[in-house]
Amino acid sequence: MKSNRRKFLKTSAVSAASFQIVPRHVIGGQGHTPPSETYGAALIGCGGRGPGTYERMVKDLPSKLVAACDVQKSRVDGYVKRKNPKAKTYNDFRKLLENPDVDLVAIATPPHWHALISIAAAEAGKDVLCEKPMTRFIAEGRAVVKTFERYKRIFQIGTFGRFGAFRSSTSRTIHKIMRSGLLNPNSGVHIKKGGLKLHNWSGKPGLKPQIPSEDLDWDLYCGPSPFKPYVPPRVGGTHRNYWDYEGGGMCDMGQHHFDPQQWIYGKDDTSPVSIEAFAPPSHPDVTGMWAWIELTYSDGFTFVMDSNEWGPGYDRKKSKQVSLSQLSENDQEKIKAMPDPEPLLSFGEAVKQRKPAGGHPEAAHRAACILHLANLAIRLGRKLQYDPHKEQFIGDEEANRFLNVPMRSPWHI
Amino acid sequence: MDIQPYLDSFPLPSNRGILSEINKEKTEKSVREAMQNPELVASEIVKWLLDPGAEGNDIQARHLLHTMAVRIPNYDKKLKGDIRAKFSLVLARALSENYPDRVKAFIIRQLQICGGGEVVPAIGVFLNVNGIADDAAQALIAIRKNSAEQFRNALPKIKNNLSLYSNVLHGLAELKDEKSKDFFIEALENENEECRLLGLWGLVQIADSSTLELFLQAEQKEKGYSRIKSTSYCFKFAEKLPKKEALKIYRHLKDTRTSTHEKYILEIVEIELAS
Numbered sequence: 001m002k003s004n005r006r007k008f009l010k011t012s013a014v015s016a017a018s019f020q021i022v023p024r025h026v027i028g029g030q031g032h033t034p035p036s037e038t039y040g041a042a043l044i045g046c047g048g049r050g051p052g053t054y055e056r057m058v059k060d061l062p063s064k065l066v067a068a069c070d071v072q073k074s075r076v077d078g079y080v081k082r083k084n085p086k087a088k089t090y091n092d093f094r095k096l097l098e099n100p101d102v103d104l105v106a107i108a109t110p111p112h113w114h115a116l117i118s119i120a121a122a123e124a125g126k127d128v129l130c131e132k133p134m135t136r137f138i139a140e141g142r143a144v145v146k147t148f149e150r151y152k153r154i155f156q157i158g159t160f161g162r163f164g165a166f167r168s169s170t171s172r173t174i175h176k177i178m179r180s181g182l183l184n185p186n187s188g189v190h191i192k193k194g195g196l197k198l199h200n201w202s203g204k205p206g207l208k209p210q211i212p213s214e215d216l217d218w219d220l221y222c223g224p225s226p227f228k229p230y231v232p233p234r235v236g237g238t239h240r241n242y243w244d245y246e247g248g249g250m251c252d253m254g255q256h257h258f259d260p261q262q263w264i265y266g267k268d269d270t271s272p273v274s275i276e277a278f279a280p281p282s283h284p285d286v287t288g289m290w291a292w293i294e295l296t297y298s299d300g301f302t303f304v305m306d307s308n309e310w311g312p313g314y315d316r317k318k319s320k321q322v323s324l325s326q327l328s329e330n331d332q333e334k335i336k337a338m339p340d341p342e343p344l345l346s347f348g349e350a351v352k353q354r355k356p357a358g359g360h361p362e363a364a365h366r367a368a369c370i371l372h373l374a375n376l377a378i379r380l381g382r383k384l385q386y387d388p389h390k391e392q393f394i395g396d397e398e399a400n401r402f403l404n405v406p407m408r409s410p411w412h413i
Numbered sequence: 414m415d416i417q418p419y420l421d422s423f424p425l426p427s428n429r430g431i432l433s434e435i436n437k438e439k440t441e442k443s444v445r446e447a448m449q450n451p452e453l454v455a456s457e458i459v460k461w462l463l464d465p466g467a468e469g470n471d472i473q474a475r476h477l478l479h480t481m482a483v484r485i486p487n488y489d490k491k492l493k494g495d496i497r498a499k500f501s502l503v504l505a506r507a508l509s510e511n512y513p514d515r516v517k518a519f520i521i522r523q524l525q526i527c528g529g530g531e532v533v534p535a536i537g538v539f540l541n542v543n544g545i546a547d548d549a550a551q552a553l554i555a556i557r558k559n560s561a562e563q564f565r566n567a568l569p570k571i572k573n574n575l576s577l578y579s580n581v582l583h584g585l586a587e588l589k590d591e592k593s594k595d596f597f598i599e600a601l602e603n604e605n606e607e608c609r610l611l612g613l614w615g616l617v618q619i620a621d622s623s624t625l626e627l628f629l630q631a632e633q634k635e636k637g638y639s640r641i642k643s644t645s646y647c648f649k650f651a652e653k654l655p656k657k658e659a660l661k662i663y664r665h666l667k668d669t670r671t672s673t674h675e676k677y678i679l680e681i682v683e684i685e686l687a688s
Contacts, residue, residue, distance in 0.1 A: 123642065199429070208466050280440055409584075
């Protein structure tokens with residue numbers, strides 16, 4: 001007999017002791033509804049943003065925490081104790097993904113694990129909400145896109161500004177102008193001044209190595225990244241300051257700032273072709289200072305990051321909004337006649353409808369590319385030419401080595 | 414050669430411990446001057462590198478060496494010389510000297526950025542050395558040129574050391590080394606599941622249809638997470654093979670992924686079989 005959530009809620013008080021989640025995969029995947037309409041949910045990475053990421057994932061979805069995982073045992077134990085003491089705990093995400101009761105996975109590890117765990121979760125048949133930034137380097141993003149296409153799973157990146165952008169009629173009009181291709185060449189310039197937390201998320205080089213606590217599986221924490229001597233800031237939020245795990249304030253905040261702009265300006269399926277930074281030489285281990293980065297798309301549209309924290313301000317171009325007035329009257333009428341873009345689905349809606357979420361893998365990957373390309377212009381100290389179709393730098397073999405960084409065995413994309 | 418002025422142009426940590434006091438003009442002037450004689454500068458910088466945890470600091474030395482490694486390919490193109498290779502060879506020679514392992518690992522990481530085929534043998538030596546082997550492997554994978562031979566040569570010597578063996582198998586698979594077909598097949602029988610998966614992945618990477626039967630026999634023995642991964646290897650292998658052989662893989666999946674919680678696999682397989 002088909003049950004539903006209302007019945008479940010009515011009866012749960014008397015049958016809590018015998019309640020069992022019927023996993024979605026028992027009934028089937030795409031388009032099927034579990035008898036209880038309750039999803040088995042899991043969190044991987046229980047510190048920092050983890051609990052918030054989990055709550056965002058299960059918003060609007062009837063669900064129950066059935067599993068949690070962290071390389072630091074005290075963190076996963078503490079989280080489960082607070083959230084649902086009956087949930088299973090794991091140290092290794094691979095074991096969690098074997099659990100058939102898990103339908104949904106929230107990933108809130110440091111970013112060097114985001115792509116690999118997202119891929120493995122999709123391969124295990126789970127839907128994923130993954131914290132930003134989506135990846136540590138560009139080739140990881142393409143691998144995530146391909147995997148979610150192959151397995152027909154739902155992915156949403158953990159930033160939601162584009163949903164607000166969609167609700168703005170001005171943003172929707174700009175989106176239509178950009179997607180129409182009628183404004184080419186495009187002299188639009190969007191400048192993001194400040195908000196990329198250079199000083200907050202710059203690393204401290206030269207710290208003396210220490211022995212990690214027995215509570216922390218340091219080898220598994222490093223995972224695909226180089227195995228380095230442990231220093232405390234490599235763990236616990238300040239991981240952002242190390243190239244081994246993330247990319248400083250650029251990656252920490254950049255996906256929030258540029259993901260909505262990428263949607264507004266219709267660039268979810270492409271990347272900049274020219275990237276230039278004003279920055280001093282970058283340290284090999286830790287993130288640091290920069291002044292500005294200019295990223296230009298093939299149609300001429302430009303994103304600028306102006307750190308406002310170090311060096312001279314950006315003064316090459318002025319901010320310039322894209323608007324209907326830049327088009328001929330005839331083209332303006334064409335834009336007005338265009339239907340609005342399809343509404344962006346939340347993660348919950350996407351899971352229920354089995355349709356792509358608003359922050360789907362390709363969009364999330366392209367937004368992450370903006371940040372990675374910006375960071376590479378800082379790190380490499382030269383102007384870069386990028387092919388957004390091949391996802392390779394043009395004529396710069398050494399720069400291309402930073403796009404697909406070899407991982408530590410046995411990890412690979 | 415006195416490189417102290419170059420080092421001094423790079424910052425030490427501020428009161429907050431970060432490198433916020435960096436001066437772009439001063440550092441880049443030093444780098445430009447160092448690039449006039451990169452071999453000599455490189456041979457001096459390596460003497461300043463310290464084992465992490467040792468007394469003193471090498472923050473500026475690491476910063477300068479890394480900046481040269483990152484920027485020298487561009488200088489090479491501008492000058493049309495061979496300074497990238499010469500610089501890299503100086504670093505490679507330092508690997509045979511008596512420096513601490515973590516200093517050698519740092520030098521190898523710089524060669525990962527700027528090195529070419531000329532430094533591959535010097536790095537390959539470390540595939541046999543616990544603690545540096547994974548740094549060496551990742552550098553070789555990034556360099557690619559002539560690297561597979563280093564992994565193949567190392568493999569017979571390290572078969573009894575699980576982590577070194579896994580590291581080498583992984584490198585050969587990353588490099589899609591067709592000459593390693595037998596190594597991958599041999600790995601399918603390994604007691605360690607990570608090594609078995611690397612064997613399966615290696616076969617997918619080289620996509621040699623003559624190995625398909627062995628691949629399918631081996632992959633269906635896997636359980637748990639390994640079964641999840643071996644299923645993904647089946648899909649990747651199928652995408653690389655001609656349609657007839659791809660269909661064989663999809664039919665194999667249809668026959669073997671029969672448990673309730675593998676239903677999502679069958680949904681994909683049905684679509685592929687119908688297409």
